[in-house]
Each structure stands twice: as structure tokens, then as C-alpha cells.
Amino acid sequence: MTRKASRASAGVISGVALAVLLLSGCSAAGSDGPASNTVTKEEFDKAMTTPTDLTFWTWVPDIQNQVDLFEKAYPAINVKVENVGQGPPHYQKLRSAIDAGSGAPDVAQINFEYMDTFALTGSLLDLVPFGAGELSDQYVDWTWKQVARGDAVYAIPQDSGPMGNLYRSDILTAAGLDAAPVTYADYAAAAEVVRTKTGSYISNLAPGDAGPVIGLLWQAGVDPFGYDGAETVNINVNSDGAKEVMSYWQDLVQKDLISVDPDFTDEWFQGLAGGKYAGWLTAAWAPVFLSGTAASTSGLWTAAPLPQWKEGDNVSGNWGGSADAVMASSANPIAAYELARWINNEQEPALKFSTDQFLFPTLNSVLADPAFSDQEAEFYGGQKVNALFAEISKTVDTNFQWLPFQDFVTSSFNETIGKAIAQKGDFSAGLDEWQKQLVDYANQQGFTVTTS
Amino acid sequence: MTMAKAKQVRPAPAPSGARLRRRSAVERKKNRAAYLFVLPFVVLFAAMLFIPLVYAGYLSMFQVRIIGGESFIGVANYIRAFLDPRFLEGLLRMGVFLIVQVPIMLSLALVFALALDSGRVRGSRVLRLLIFVPFAVPGVIATLMWGYLYGNDFGPIAQVARALGFAPPDLLASGNILGSIMNIVTWSFVGYNMIIMYAALRSIPEELFEAADIDGAGQIRVAWSIKIPAIRPAILLTVIFSIIGTFQLFNEPSLLYRIAPDAIGVSFSPNFYAYNLAFISLDTNYAAAIAFLLGTVIATISYIIQHFANRSQRSEP
Amino acid sequence: MTSTQVKSVAANPPHRGGYSSERRRSNLLTALMWLAGAYFVLPIAWLAIASTKDNEDLFTTFGLWFGTKNSLWENLVSVFTVRDGLYLRWLVNTILYAGVSAFGAVLLATMAGYAFAKYNPPGFKLLFSIVIGAIMIPLTALAIPTYLLFSGLGLTNTPLAVILPSLVSPFGVYLMRVYSADAIPDSLIEAARVDGAGEFRIFWQVGLRMLGPGIATVFLFATVSTWNNYFLPLIMLNSSELYPLTVGLAQQQAASAAGGGSQALFSTVITGSLVSIIPLIVAFLVLQRYWQSGLATGGVKG
Numbered sequence A: 001m002t003r004k005a006s007r008a009s010a011g012v013i014s015g016v017a018l019a020v021l022l023l024s025g026c027s028a029a030g031s032d033g034p035a036s037n038t039v040t041k042e043e044f045d046k047a048m049t050t051p052t053d054l055t056f057w058t059w060v061p062d063i064q065n066q067v068d069l070f071e072k073a074y075p076a077i078n079v080k081v082e083n084v085g086q087g088p089p090h091y092q093k094l095r096s097a098i099d100a101g102s103g104a105p106d107v108a109q110i111n112f113e114y115m116d117t118f119a120l121t122g123s124l125l126d127l128v129p130f131g132a133g134e135l136s137d138q139y140v141d142w143t144w145k146q147v148a149r150g151d152a153v154y155a156i157p158q159d160s161g162p163m164g165n166l167y168r169s170d171i172l173t174a175a176g177l178d179a180a181p182v183t184y185a186d187y188a189a190a191a192e193v194v195r196t197k198t199g200s201y202i203s204n205l206a207p208g209d210a211g212p213v214i215g216l217l218w219q220a221g222v223d224p225f226g227y228d229g230a231e232t233v234n235i236n237v238n239s240d241g242a243k244e245v246m247s248y249w250q251d252l253v254q255k256d257l258i259s260v261d262p263d264f265t266d267e268w269f270q271g272l273a274g275g276k277y278a279g280w281l282t283a284a285w286a287p288v289f290l291s292g293t294a295a296s297t298s299g300l301w302t303a304a305p306l307p308q309w310k311e312g313d314n315v316s317g318n319w320g321g322s323a324d325a326v327m328a329s330s331a332n333p334i335a336a337y338e339l340a341r342w343i344n345n346e347q348e349p350a351l352k353f354s355t356d357q358f359l360f361p362t363l364n365s366v367l368a369d370p371a372f373s374d375q376e377a378e379f380y381g382g383q384k385v386n387a388l389f390a391e392i393s394k395t396v397d398t399n400f401q402w403l404p405f406q407d408f409v410t411s412s413f414n415e416t417i418g419k420a421i422a423q424k425g426d427f428s429a430g431l432d433e434w435q436k437q438l439v440d441y442a443n444q445q446g447f448t449v450t451t452s
Numbered sequence B: 001m002t003m004a005k006a007k008q009v010r011p012a013p014a015p016s017g018a019r020l021r022r023r024s025a026v027e028r029k030k031n032r033a034a035y036l037f038v039l040p041f042v043v044l045f046a047a048m049l050f051i052p053l054v055y056a057g058y059l060s061m062f063q064v065r066i067i068g069g070e071s072f073i074g075v076a077n078y079i080r081a082f083l084d085p086r087f088l089e090g091l092l093r094m095g096v097f098l099i100v101q102v103p104i105m106l107s108l109a110l111v112f113a114l115a116l117d118s119g120r121v122r123g124s125r126v127l128r129l130l131i132f133v134p135f136a137v138p139g140v141i142a143t144l145m146w147g148y149l150y151g152n153d154f155g156p157i158a159q160v161a162r163a164l165g166f167a168p169p170d171l172l173a174s175g176n177i178l179g180s181i182m183n184i185v186t187w188s189f190v191g192y193n194m195i196i197m198y199a200a201l202r203s204i205p206e207e208l209f210e211a212a213d214i215d216g217a218g219q220i221r222v223a224w225s226i227k228i229p230a231i232r233p234a235i236l237l238t239v240i241f242s243i244i245g246t247f248q249l250f251n252e253p254s255l256l257y258r259i260a261p262d263a264i265g266v267s268f269s270p271n272f273y274a275y276n277l278a279f280i281s282l283d284t285n286y287a288a289a290i291a292f293l294l295g296t297v298i299a300t301i302s303y304i305i306q307h308f309a310n311r312s313q314r315s316e317p
Numbered sequence C: 001m002t003s004t005q006v007k008s009v010a011a012n013p014p015h016r017g018g019y020s021s022e023r024r025r026s027n028l029l030t031a032l033m034w035l036a037g038a039y040f041v042l043p044i045a046w047l048a049i050a051s052t053k054d055n056e057d058l059f060t061t062f063g064l065w066f067g068t069k070n071s072l073w074e075n076l077v078s079v080f081t082v083r084d085g086l087y088l089r090w091l092v093n094t095i096l097y098a099g100v101s102a103f104g105a106v107l108l109a110t111m112a113g114y115a116f117a118k119y120n121p122p123g124f125k126l127l128f129s130i131v132i133g134a135i136m137i138p139l140t141a142l143a144i145p146t147y148l149l150f151s152g153l154g155l156t157n158t159p160l161a162v163i164l165p166s167l168v169s170p171f172g173v174y175l176m177r178v179y180s181a182d183a184i185p186d187s188l189i190e191a192a193r194v195d196g197a198g199e200f201r202i203f204w205q206v207g208l209r210m211l212g213p214g215i216a217t218v219f220l221f222a223t224v225s226t227w228n229n230y231f232l233p234l235i236m237l238n239s240s241e242l243y244p245l246t247v248g249l250a251q252q253q254a255a256s257a258a259g260g261g262s263q264a265l266f267s268t269v270i271t272g273s274l275v276s277i278i279p280l281i282v283a284f285l286v287l288q289r290y291w292q293s294g295l296a297t298g299g300v301k302g
Helices: A016-023 A041-049 A064-073 A088-100 A112-120 A132-138 A141-147 A169-174 A184-198 A210-219 A240-254 A266-274 A333-345 A347-357 A385-393 A406-415 A417-422 A427-444 B002-009 B018-059 B076-083 B085-118 B124-136 B139-149 B156-164 B177-202 B207-215 B219-230 B232-247 B251-256 B270-279 B284-315 C003-011 C027-050 C055-060 C072-118 C124-135 C139-153 C159-166 C170-183 C186-194 C199-210 C212-227 C231-236 C245-256 C266-286 C288-301
Strands: A052-057 A077-082 A107-111 A155-168 A225-227 A232-235 A279-283 A301-305 A318-326 A448-450 B062-065 B069-072
Touching: A041 A333, A052 A088, A052 A333, A064 A077, A064 A333, A064 A347, A077 A333, A088 A107, A088 A112, A088 A406, A088 B270, A107 A112, A107 A333, A112 A141, A112 A318, A112 A406, A132 A333, A141 A155, A141 A318, A155 A169, A155 A210, A155 A333, A155 A385, A169 A184, A184 A240, A210 A240, A210 A279, A210 A318, A210 A406, A232 A427, A240 A417, A240 A427, A266 C055, A279 A318, A301 A385, A318 A333, A333 A347, A406 A417, A406 A427, A417 A427, A427 A448, B018 B284, B018 C072, B018 C124, B018 C139, B018 C159, B018 C199, B062 B284, B076 B085, B076 B284, B085 B124, B085 B177, B085 B219, B085 B232, B085 B270, B085 C027, B124 B177, B124 C027, B124 C266, B139 B177, B139 B251, B139 C027, B139 C245, B139 C266, B177 B219, B177 B232, B177 B251, B177 C027, B207 B219, B219 B232, B232 B284, B251 B270, B270 B284, B270 C139, B270 C231, B284 C124, B284 C139, C027 C266, C055 C266, C072 C124, C072 C159, C072 C170, C072 C199, C072 C212, C072 C245, C072 C266, C124 C170, C139 C159, C139 C231, C159 C212, C159 C231, C170 C212, C186 C199, C199 C212, C212 C266, C231 C245, C245 C266, C266 C288
Parallel strands: A052 A077, A052 A107, A232 A448
Antiparallel strands: A107 A318, A155 A279, A155 A301, A155 A318, A225 A232, B062 B069
């Protein structure tokens, strides 16, 4: 899942393929050399039985459970899990540590959208020498594309963020609606009804979060970013398609049918807990963040596909999605790789991510696992929500790309279109402003910029 | 005894020959000791103040791009800064902060100091401490506290307003955020400035009040004509500290950024801008230019103010 | 002057003392001042009250009064156990950084201030005015260049990165110079010299003894400055075990916004904040005699 800066969705990765590989004695040589060498079984065994301390930076809630399982499998390895922030603060700290040459973790969670940004600076270890190349067909195609660059693999996918409409069925029922709106036109009408009859907002549009907005653009078939892996970027955030989507939201916002509160703040959590928001257009991983402050609403939620722009359509977007990568500076690359791989590739921890933390899996074997697809989530009042999201994830356009300077993309979002949202102003002008800032920055950093 | 007194009164004879050499040796020994005393401080001083400043100046003349690496660009970063609307806007905002918040804060500090010094307030000792206590609270925590108090949905201020029947103003909206931050800074530092002034007031020699006493002048007259002029050095000190502090504003915008992302931009204050340039935009060299500008500009302003204030003080009888 | 005036001057020492008791108290002024006092105490009172609430109460009950139950104990436990007791580590770090920095700053500033006051070798006047001019240099603006410098030297993410910059206190030098000039009579130094004592011995045995309140003031303010510092440790430190309380609490606040699972909740951040301000407040209360007179010297002499 790719979330805006702050959210990381942990991916679930199964390690069946790797285990098979290792058992079959696939030979490798040189554990800390460049891509040409591969790790031998002897080196692997030695690394995994030598007492080692690993540091793991991630913000996935409760990931200690998966880490505990890992430590049980490899008693000699001791993992310290640290949450250094959600999204941008995490990436800033990571970058500072890498620049300073000290304090960087062994393994770090990296959202798909930041993969280019970190790979470009050589901060991530190529995992092919450790056997990662063999994992490719175990994962959902487009998620693997997010972590592979040319011949290199930089991370193990953990989860993705297919978007849906999570709503409070009790509030909608109180407003006289018995099902979620199917089209955006329906959604606008429903927004009015919900607001007048119950006082709640049918959803919130956060002014400081680029992730969901990009996800909604993604759903509408808008392709704002492109990067060829070398020196050319394509930036087109103010296309007609984008403006059409945003003017829809501007209308609802200005009519006070959609609120514009910053998300992932204590006040916002309270809004969810207290029913200020009747719904949330968000990704599959959303519930895990509601299990703290908004835990009292468990059981009242239902998931449905996003509203569609055209009657009869069935497309979605993606928000978030992360992978676990090994830092090039790690002193224990073999153990670090195994940590990143194990929790995201072994069936047990990977499945746990989905059933316990509601992360949407990228591992085919978990997607096919009945424990996953048949799960009746208590949070959703018993709905088989995983099956729904599995269907939704198939409708996500897989060709989406990102820019190799994602920190700037998200921070300039706040200054431009985000500001327009917060002030309920001109969203179209906001998009133009965002476009200008991004193009200026890309030019300034030496990229060749195209704007189609 | 008379002989000793006479000896003390007569000027010392000019040193000659051996005595001259001995005296210089003593002088040299003293001088060496003096330099040794200041050496540790001066070394660290140079290392922590001047070298970073010079290094910032050095870095600011280069440019590192994601594509293309490092290159020398001379003063281009400074030209960019002078033309950068966000940097200038941040400076302007600090200017507004300076002319609004500093006078308010220092006037309050002065009024409180005078009130407590006048002896007409019951429980002045406790009050002194209460007003000063916010200084012991780290800015980080003060901002967290006030950030919550300001909350539009759940903050107590909003709750009280609603209870009284009127809609609470959104204290974190972009129109109000500067005022809200001014409040946090004022709350934090009035006490500190007050104590400086109060201590100075307490040190005013009694004789200055004799004439006023005889004339039967009222408290306010006394305050205006005697007390305030007498503590001018202390007031000047607080002015200079406040100016320096204002331009260094970082904590409040940094911590309120999450809960008021539209009100606080990345260039809210020059320091915050430099931080974001260095750590988000990865434009370390430009950040160095901004830091260098900021450091030298403020130092110059403060030095000028102090220089003029000293001059006018010296010219007084 | 008449004899009564002479007597009154003699009776009232130059330092104002008996002035206040002669005037009558003003109720209006008292009321206004106490109102002002309430404003300053308000957020701290809120912090104390909020620390007794659990996360739900924080958002559902009136902010300035107590909640439905007293959760102070649970909150305290949470503060000290979350993330394997990282809070305690932060507290220790803060004490370490502040203590070492203050001690070092005082030592350096006292030696330098004493020297500036009592000696005048060539070049000293210029040196002193450079030092005083440096008071004007905004230290926070230098934090980023210092970070870049340390980064090049590999010093970041170490306690030294926070302590070294905090050892430099131009204001401390200024204060100690003023205080030394004031409190240590030249004659005492001369006498000691005549007795044959070395310069350093004189400083140590004669000078230091008389600089008590000044030292206490500089020590206290250097402590506060380092204790409350946020920007410098924020950019210098990456490992959360090295954080002082300011950075740790801010990070915990950001992490609590994740809201899910076993992350620290807002109530933990609040109670942690309360605990963190207690030591400094206590220190100020206990040492108020010293810093009040120390500041007096600095403020008056100008």
C-alpha cells in the first residue's frame, strides 16, 4: 500500500520460494560483495546462528508480533523495532542517518512511492545476491514491479492499499440509506442527505495528505507522474482529468458536505470515534489505525467499493503500500535480508499481517489462503472484507509511476493544492501551483522534465 | 605610620634596569595566565560559532543536484535567496512578529515587574514564581500543550466559548496562527524578562527615591521618571534577547505543522525554512546560504542596536 | 541635609528594602496581577489535570476539570514502560546532557570571565568585544551548519554532538566578568600574589569562593538552555536511545497519532510531559535565591 507520507502498510511476504532455493543448495558466494556474488548456504547458516543485533525502522502497528515469530525461528538474532515517525519524519530520519553515516537501521519500511527516491541515491541494498530474484512470481505482479528496478530488487513487498469506501453503516442507515453510493453522482446526493439528516460528514478530505488524493486520481485514470529510471521525469498534476476530479470535491467541500480536517491527528481520531465522519475513502489497511482511539466503533463499519465515475465501471486506486528494504550501510546484510524476507514471505507472519493488522497482502499464497479470504472481520461486523478487497485490488491500474523525490512531492502538495483544500478555495489553481512547484524543483535538480 | 602614609602618597619611582626586567617578567607571567584562562572558552567558541558560520558560507557557494552532482556556483544561492518569495515572506512574517509580539511581551514584563516592585500586591513572592514558571517549561511541551488547548473540537478554549454561547474562532487557522504562536512565545518568556527587570528594580539605590518622596510624587510618576530610566540596561538586554529569539523561531512552527498543515508552510520562519530545505528538499547548500544570511543579519542588527544604545548611555551625564 | 534626612538615608541602606512595607496594598492591582498569574499557570494546571485522564476522557470531558475516573497511576505506568522504558532513558540522557554541558559551560565561562575582569594583556579588549558581539549570533541559525560540519566529521548521532555546542555561553562569560569585577576585590588578589601564589591558585582559592551566586546563575541557565533544547538534538541525533526528553516526547506525540495497537496514546504523551517539567520547576524553586541576585548583577551593570 502506498500511503501518504505517514502511513506504511506492512507487506506480507511468503518465503516458500527462498526456502526451496536454499534447501536445494542454490550456490552463492560473498555475503557483502556487489551484485555479482551470491550468498552460499554456509554463509547464510553462519550469519543466522551468530548472535546479531538488528535494528528495524517501521511504523506498522503491532509488527512486534511478526518480529517475535522471526526471533523464535532464529533465536540468535535480536531485533529492535523502532517507530521513528510515520511517513515524512521517518524518511527524513532515514536520510539523515544515511547521510551522516551513522544511526541508520538495518531494515527499514519504504512505501512504494519512495522506492525510487531511495534507490536513486544508492541507499538500498540490492537483494538479488541474497536470493530475492527468485521471489518474483510469488507476489502480485504490479507490487513486484514497484520493488524491482532493472536487474535489481530493492525490497520485499509487504502490503498494498487498494482503496474502498469504509462507512459507518449505522449512520447511513439513520440517514435512510441502506447501501453505499455506487457512482460519484450518487455519492454527492448521499453526502447531502447524510449531512442534513444526521449532521455527520459522509467523508473527510485531508488537506495535508497527498496519498488519498493521488489514490483518487489514480482511480480516475489520471497519471500525474512518470520516471524513466534515469534523468527524465514526467509531471502532469494539473491535467484536465485531474482538474475534473478535484472540481467535484471542491463542490462538495464548499457546500460543507465534506470536511477538511487534517488526518491522523488526535482530533481527527476523535472525529472518527464520535461519528463526525460517517465514512472514509481509504485503503484496506485503514482499520488498524482505528483500533486505538476509535476502537469503540468496531463492528459498525462496512466496506464497499469506491464510488465510480461512470455507471457500470469498476476501477479503484491505491493508497500506500510498503515494502521492507535493507540499507546498503547495514553491517549484517544477510541477517537483515532474512528479516525483511521472512516476515513478508513466510506464510504464518504474512497471513498474520492480514488477519490481525488488516494489511492487504501482496503475497499470492496469502491471497489464496482461505484463512484470509474467508475471514469475517469483527471490525466490519462480520463482513468478509478481504474477499471484497481482493476483488477491488484486481481493478487497480498497475502502470502507475512515482517521482524520485517524493518528499518534495508530498510537502509541496501541502503548500499548494492542500492549502486550497484547507481554505475551501480554488482547487484548480491549487493544482496549477503544485505543477509549477514540482516542475521548478525537477528542473533545479537537473532532471529533464516533460509535462504530458 | 606617617612615614608609611607618606610612602603611599608619593608616586612610585620610574622602574630602572633590573626592576624593569623583573616587572615585565611578572607582567608576562600574568598575561600568559590570562590567556590560558580564556583559552578553553575561546577555542570552543571559535569551533562552535565561527567555524560553522564559515563552513556555511563555504557550502553556500556550491550546489548539489540529484542529477549532475556537485558544482560551484558562487553567490548564486544568495541571489536566489533575495529573490525567493518564500524566504522573504518568512522574513516579513518575523518582522511582523517582532514589531507586535516583542513590545507586547516586554511591556507586560515591565508592568508586572513594576507592579510587583511597588509592594502593593498581596502575595507578590508567589506571583513572581507563577509568572516565571513557564520559562522552565520546554518550548516543545509548551507548544504541545497550547496546540491541544487551541483545538477547535476538543480544546478547552473552544469548549468554554461554546458553553458561553459563541462560536470559537479557529485559533489554528492560517489567519490566526501567527497570533496563536505569539501567545505561546509570550506566555513562555514574559516571566523571564520580568525577572530581569524586577531584579534590576530591586537594585535601584534608595537615594533616587528621596526627592520623589519629598515631592509626594505618585507611584506611576515614580515609575515613569525614576524606575524605568534607572533600569534601562536591563530593558535593553531583554530587547536584544527578544530580537535574537524572534528570528530563530523554530519549535512552534515545527510542532504545529502536523495539526495545522495549511496554516504553517515550509517557509513559515527562516529557520524552519532552512531546516526543511536541508532535510526535505535535500537542498543543503541553499539551506546553508539561508542559515548564513540569518546568522549574520541578526548579529549585525543586534550589534548595531547595542552600539547605539551604549553610545547614548555614555553621553548621559 | 537635615539631621532627619541624614538619619533616614542611614537607616535605609542603598539596596531597597523597607520601601514596600510602607505602602498600602491595592486590591485592584492584586486582583489584576493574580488574574495574570492564572493565565500563566493555566496550561500547566491543564497538563496536571489531563494527566489524570485516560485517552477517552481526554476527548470527551471538559478540558479544565477532572474526568470520569482517575487514571494517573495507569498513565504513569504507561509512561515508564512503553517501548521498554525508553522514557527513563530519555530522562537520563537529558540529565546527562544538561549536567555535563552546564558544568562545562560554567567552568569555561568562569575562567574566561574572571580573566577578562582581572587581567588586561594586549588584545584582550578586542577579544572581549568579539565575545560579547557573539551573544548576538543566533545559535539556532547555526545549528544546521554545525550539523553539516559534524556530519562531515562523523560526529553526529553522538552525545558530543549535543554537548559540544552547548558548552559555549558568551552570555555566561559576560555575566561572570561583571560578577568577578564586582565581587572580587583587586586587593585580595594582589595580596595573594605578594604571598607568592600562582595565578591559577589565586583563581581557584580566592576568586571562585566569591563567585558563588554568579556561578549558580550561569549553571542554572545553562542547564535550562540544554534541558529545553529541541532543535539541536533533533537534527544531530538519529537513534532514539540518545534522545533527550524534548525530542523523545515530540516523536512520541507523532507516533501516538498512529493511534493503533500498542503505540503510545496521547494520554501517555501528556503524562510524560508533566513528569518532564517537574525537575526543572523544582530546581528553580530551590535555587531562586541565587538566580534572582545573579540576574540582578547582569541586568543592572549593563
